[in-house]
Amino acid sequence: MARIVTTCPTTGESVPTGYRSADIDLEQSSGAWSFRCSVCQQVHAWTASEARTEATERFAA
Ligand SMILES: [Zn+2]
Numbered sequence: 001m002a003r004i005v006t007t008c009p010t011t012g013e014s015v016p017t018g019y020r021s022a023d024i025d026l027e028q029s030s031g032a033w034s035f036r037c038s039v040c041q042q043v044h045a046w047t048a049s050e051a052r053t054e055a056t057e058r059f060a061a
Pocket of ligand 1: 039044
């Protein structure tokens with residue numbers, strides 16, 4: 001199952017949100033979530049519109 005990732009606003013790196021595509025449907029959800037970033041250890045907020053799944057990212061690369 002694909003992990004949902006977003007971009008760390010501090011480092012610009014892709015970081016996992018801790019959610020998976022089975023947990024949240026990004027195309028149907030309009031909420032915001034927060035998570036502790038595994039790169040910079042700060043808490044970031046992310047929304048469905050700025051997140052993506054790793055599978056999508058791989059295809060786009
Ligand atoms: Zn971060």
